[in-house]
Amino acid sequence: MDCEEVRQLLDPYVDGELDLTRQLAIEAHLAECNSCREAAQRITSCSRFIRVNLPVYRAPPGLKSKVRTTLANEDKPKFRWFREHGRRLAYAAALLLLSCALAWTWLTLSPSKDKELIAEAVSNHSRSLMVSHLVDCASGDQHAIKQWFDGKVDYSPPVADLTQAGYTLVGGRIDILEQRPVAAIVYQHGKNLLNLFVWPATSRKIDMDVRSERGYHFCAWNLAGLNFFCISEISAADLEKFEDELREKINL
Amino acid sequence: MGEERRQFEEIFLPFLDAAYNLARWIVQHDQDAQDIVQEAYLRAFKGFHGFRGGNGRAWLLTIVRNTAYSWIHKHAPDEKLVPYEEEKHAEIISFDQSAREITTEKRKEYLENALVRLPTEYREVIVLYELEGLSYKELALALDIPVGTVMSRLSRGRRRLQQEFTQIRNAEAVNGL
Structure with a gap:
């Protein structure tokens, strides 16, 4: 650094406002340059002179209470309530709105869709029992059934062997639910048959605890991007057990 | 409350x-x-x-x-700041020199008057830095100017203050005679 550059930065140097690199560069220069060193000293004493001799005005007595009165007037209870609770109020309003939206969705959209789905599933199930169209692929072998579905539906429904739990595989067929072909896997439990519909949960996820309609029990859940809907005459407890066994097998 | x-x-x-x-x-x-x-x-x-x-x-x-x-x-929208004529090449006489043999009361009085005579932009930098102890960064934020401008304003403000002080002292010395 030459003298000119140093002089430009002498004030911030004296004030300790320079970055370390330039601070050190100037220190190095001052160690060798008398006139710049004197200039730096002049700035230091100038600053000290100002601080010592410049009058500092103190707030006149009474100003503090005037300020506090001004603030108190601004802080009238009604405004204060909104300022202090405004945020909470906004949250509450947002929450309320959200609940309304959810309730609306729940009340209008989902139950009617679920209702349709249930009606369809019930009729699918009863039709499968009445006409001789229970399965298109009669097999007790999970791999054979899985293979049969391959190419008939554009996803791969998990077919689980639940013989040990008391649910034997009867076979598979293609059925229609929600205007789309779905995989139907048929199990037998005692004398009763069980239809398990599986399809991708792309448009919506289904989740229903065990319920009954027209003498059938049914329940639904979603897992790994698929909707599962199973329906049967078996007891609610047996249906729950089926769900648990199946979930476990699929997860393995 | x-x-x-x-x-x-x-x-x-x-x-x-x-x-x-x-x-x-x-x-x-x-x-x-x-x-x-x-x-x-x-x-x-x-x-x-x-x-x-x-x-x-x-x-x-x-x-x-x-x-x-x-x-x-x-x-006071019409109050125009008195154009400040900087004596660019005037020698800067440091406070230490110019305030020599002056009473403390006079020093304070001259310094106050000198600061009042500076344009506000310099006055506020000096008050905020020297009296209120704001850092360059805080000054930059407060005045909404770059740190580099803070640097040059403070530097120039100090020099101008010394010039004003010297002028006042000289004028007083003449009047006093």
Whole structure:
């Protein structure tokens, strides 16, 4: 650094406002340059002179209470309530709105869709029992059934062997639910048959605890991007057990 | 008392002297400075939720400074600052030299008058830096100018202050004779 550059930065140097690199560069220069060193000293004493001799005005007595009165007037209870609770109020309003939206969705959209789905599933199930169209692929072998579905539906429904739990595989067929072909896997439990519909949960996820309609029990859940809907005459407890066994097998 | 107001007062009332001092230096008038301080505290309180902690003093002084300027703009819009003629090549005589053999009272009086004669932009930098101890960075924020400008304004302000001081002292010396 030459003298000119140093002089430009002498004030911030004296004030300790320079970055370390330039601070050190100037220190190095001052160690060798008398006139710049004197200039730096002049700035230091100038600053000290100002601080010592410049009058500092103190707030006149009474100003503090005037300020506090001004603030108190601004802080009238009604405004204060909104300022202090405004945020909470906004949250509450947002929450309320959200609940309304959810309730609306729940009340209008989902139950009617679920209702349709249930009606369809019930009729699918009863039709499968009445006409001789229970399965298109009669097999007790999970791999054979899985293979049969391959190419008939554009996803791969998990077919689980639940013989040990008391649910034997009867076979598979293609059925229609929600205007789309779905995989139907048929199990037998005692004398009763069980239809398990599986399809991708792309448009919506289904989740229903065990319920009954027209003498059938049914329940639904979603897992790994698929909707599962199973329906049967078996007891609610047996249906729950089926769900648990199946979930476990699929997860393995 | 509202919890918010209690917090606000706790943080900012200790800076009342600093706020008054700055306003007083900018407008040069006691009552006006008091009005400005009151208005600035009100503004600060209204904007309290925007205060993110940190240096409350610098934050408040920024508001005081801005309030003072809008006050000047409103109450004395036609008052033009006297164009300042810088004696570019005039030799700068340091305070140490020019204040030699002057009583402390005179030093203070001359220095005050010298600062009043500086344009506000220099005056506020000197008051905020030398008296209120704001850093360059805080000054840059408060005055909304780059740090480099803070540097040059403070540097030039100090030099001009010394020039003014010397002029006043010389004039007094002539009158005194």
